[in-house]
Amino acid sequence: MTNQILTTILKFISKHAKDLFGFFKSSSFSKALLIGIAITIPVVFGIVSDNFEIGLAICFGAFWCSPSDVNGSLKHKQIGILFSSILVVLISFIGGYLQFLNNFLFPILGLLTFCIAFISVYGFRASLISFSGLLALVLSFAHTSEELEVYQYALLIGVGGLWYLLLSTIWYHLNPKAQTEETLSLTFLLTADFIDTRRQLIGEQPNRSELQTQLMDLQSELIENHETLREIFISSRISSGRSNYQNKRLLVFIQLIEMLETAVANPVNYDKMDALFSTHPELKSDFQQLLSEFSFQLRSIARNINKPNRFPSHRKISDVLEKLKKDILEFKIDTQTEDYEDYLMLQNLLDYQKKQSEKIKKIKWVLDNPELSTDDLTRKHNLSRFIVSQDYDPKLLFRNLSFKSTIFKHSLRLAVTVTLGHAIGLYFDFQNPYWIILTIIVIMRPSYGLTKTRSKDRIIGTLIGAVLASGIVFLIHSPYVYGVLGVLSLVIAFSMVQKNYRASATFITLSVIFIYAILQPDVLKVIQFRVIDTLIGAGLSYVAMRFLWPAWSFMEIGDNIKDSLKANTDFFKSIRNYYQTKGDVPTSLKVNRKEAFVQMSNLSSAFQRMAQEPESKQNNIEDIYELVVINHTFLSSLASLNTYIQNHKTTAASEDFKLISDKITANLDRVCRELNAVNFENSKTKITMLEVEKRTFTFPADRITKNAISSTDNERSHKEAHLVWEQLYWLYSLSEKMLELTSKLKTGN
Structure with missing residues (x-):
């Protein structure tokens, strides 16, 4: 029996050894290991030197700045971590006085949450800096230093950020590839x-x-x-x-x-x-x-x-x-x-x-x-x-101070939910009320689908972690073992946060419980409140996302469709011009090609978010899906035409080519005008069977192709004629189909 179990284990290890080895080599694991080192060394140093408060402050600073350490150039990493350090110092300084504000606590907490979250208007890396600031704000409730002044504590938090910046830079240079x-x-x-x-x-x-x-x-x-x-x-x-x-x-x-x-x-x-x-x-x-x-x-x-x-x-x-x-x-x-x-x-x-x-x-x-x-x-x-350059103009903040901005609504929603979560924690006198608002900022995202998924995964992961931790705490009573398990769990949690959020939530729960098991003898009470706080935080996040200034995808997908169509139009015009003029491939054509692919990706992602939302909010989803597929097919045809003319010597553009190209361009421009007239944000926008303008132009693709083939015996010219005219016919048909669909969009009464 023992041999069978051993054989099964060895087979399992052998089967998954490559995946496991790949996981240990991944940047996710190496970053998690770096975070583990960055937060462990200051704490150990503080304990050994009898300066635990100093070590803990540096540990917090390193931990809070770590989200900004994402893939990209070293320069951008360093700038992101540096800005995170500055932000967490400011927030820690303000947060240190929040407990003395009494009646002003809730409005200031809400205002700070909104302002920090609103930084996300400056793009992905800014959203990670914003997350660092939110972590610092929330966890300022978790620990109040008894030995350090508020300004000293805040400055040491900044030292922790610089400590992580140093480690991250060294880590990068150790293995820059x-x-x-x-x-x-x-x-x-x-x-x-x-x-x-x-x-x-x-x-x-x-x-x-x-x-x-x-x-x-x-x-x-x-x-x-x-x-x-x-x-x-x-x-x-x-x-x-x-x-x-x-x-x-x-x-x-x-x-x-x-x-x-x-x-x-x-x-x-x-x-x-x-x-x-x-x-x-x-x-x-x-x-x-x-x-x-x-x-x-x-x-x-x-x-x-x-x-x-x-x-x-x-x-x-x-x-x-x-x-x-x-x-x-x-x-x-x-x-x-x-x-x-x-x-x-x-x-x-x-x-x-x-x-x-x-x-x-x-x-x-x-x-x-x-x-x-x-x-x-x-x-x-x-x-x-x-390279897509991010706009950092301060005017961008003012332009987004509107309910038309997804980030504005998300920031406002987050501020209200965090304030409400903290009030509930204080009112019911929970052991660690900040766990509620920590759960909220970790779970809540601008999109409904992601927030719903993370809420579910967070709850399930927390429950699994609580059960596992309870069993381990009953069997083992050594604080040293708790310490080692706590750090290991934290490293595993960070390494899995992007790939498997449910597993990450499980290990975060294990880590938190092991750390508290060292500090408090009544671990079961800690586990109980951890589960309750997580349930409340996840529930508040879901309800707020569903009913509090919701940002449904049907309100935004119109802009994604327009951007994708415009990028496809520019790409087509570049192809048309290059086919007519020949010569070296212009950089503008390559840039327009890249933009068309990027905007198509954005459109696909927007539709995927829409498909995850409640059916009542999937306004005209079948017709929008058809527009998404048509845009994708249109790009495929453009890519086919572009690849061919760049890799083959082509004949002079005929008058028919210019005529058909102008027709396609006119259709695309009209589709853009039709889309600009549609208010996608209005929930009453609906499809009505309007009669589409009759077309007097007929595309004679077969005749043109046959004439081109019969005019020469050169097979290379035959292949060019067949591909070019087939793609042009396909592009024209798709532009007609898009025009038909967009002509049906009408705002209902």
Whole structure:
């Protein structure tokens, strides 16, 4: 029996060893370990030197500033931690006097909460600085120093922030490549998943809509990783110049961006592809096998990014490509003349896969090559255009002082809920009332879906942690063991906070209970109040999010649709101009391409938030979903056209091309005007069957394509004509569909 248990354990360890090893190597674990060191050393120093209050203040300062330590350039990390240090010093100084304010306690607590939360208008990193300030405010209720003056305590909090800044900087220089390698490896894996999902979309699929939704989610996650890598590579390159390591990773990153665009670019016309593959399953199998091999090789590179000798051979990809090329040639020989356009479609699709193969081959070559230069990418004014710069104008604060601003409503909602939570804790004389408001600031987020999920995970995690802690405290009575378990639990909790919030809440509860078990003999009472306070805090967060100035996604998604459409329009205009003028690819085209992908990601995320909200608040969700899918498909078609014209020598733009391009542009501009006239924030906005203006223009795609093919015997020109006109027809059809949908949007009476 014992042998069977041991065998089972060993099998489990063997099965999950790689995942466990990967977790210990992750930046999440290393940051959690850094936080553990940053808060433990001052406390130990304080105990040993009989200056516990000083050590505890430095510990708090380090802990409160740690949220600002996120992936990005070192400079941005340091600035974020420094600003957090300044903020927590100010808040700790004010918070030190809050207990003496009596009647003014609640209005000042509410005002401070609002002001700190409102800093989030300046973007993601500012929201983390804001969170540090909120932690300092809430935990100023948790500990009042008996040996230090308020100003001394506040300054020592600042020393703790500087202590964490020093540790974080040293940690970065000890392994400066860690976050780059991890983010780049994750991008490889996400790209592999994206391509594999594309593989599943080939041929008729009963769950195609689900796969397309999955594809949009993966695309959003990929673009987020691209933004992080842009900041790491381009910011460091602009500020500190070039290095061979940075050159190689930047070139690999460029290939991954282009791989995403190429993967998005094909196929778009599923009806034609389904009909073709149903009669020629061998072609479907060839394409699927090729995409599967792409995914496999990308995953292998991700696992062995610094071990080029372990990269898989490119021979397998070459063999599958050769087989696919042979089957397409046989298709041309076997089929009749009327199937020639299907042959051209297959050839264009094959060309895209060849491009993917070349990119994978180039990635392996770059990672294996000892010396590389990227002189074509050294122009700083061009590089800087690819970084999204945050607007830090003070006027932004005043522009957001409106109920139209999500951050304003969130800050106000948070201020009221925190004040109410503290009042409840004091009124019922709970042991640690600050736990209620700590739960509120940790759980409550601007979006309803995330707040609801975190409330549920927090409650479940707290209950699990309370049960586990009760069992351990009954069995073990050593304060030293409690101390070790408390620190270990805290490290694990921090390392899992982004990946598994429920598990993180479990370990946070364990850590808190172990620490209190050292200080107080009645641990069961501590556990009881911990659970009650968490339930009250989570309940208040959910109720406030649901009923107190709620920011439903249908109020904002209109702006996301407009931004995505505008970015797609600008991208299309850049493609149109480049196809007409030829020459070198302008930087503006690359910037517009990047903006189109970013805005599409934002739109997908906004719709995902909307889908998580109550059904009564999902205003016109089916029509909005259709607009989201159309925008995504439109971008796919643009990517297909852009990839082709950048990688092939194209003929002069015909008058028909200019005419159709103008028609598409006119449709897109009109859709923008229609959307600007719609008040998405009005809950009465509804779809009514208005009669859409009749179109007198008919797109003669088949005729133009046939005329272009018959005018020359050059197969390269045939492939260009087929792809360009098929994409233009697709773009025109989608622009008409968007116009039809937006023309139906009307504000009800």
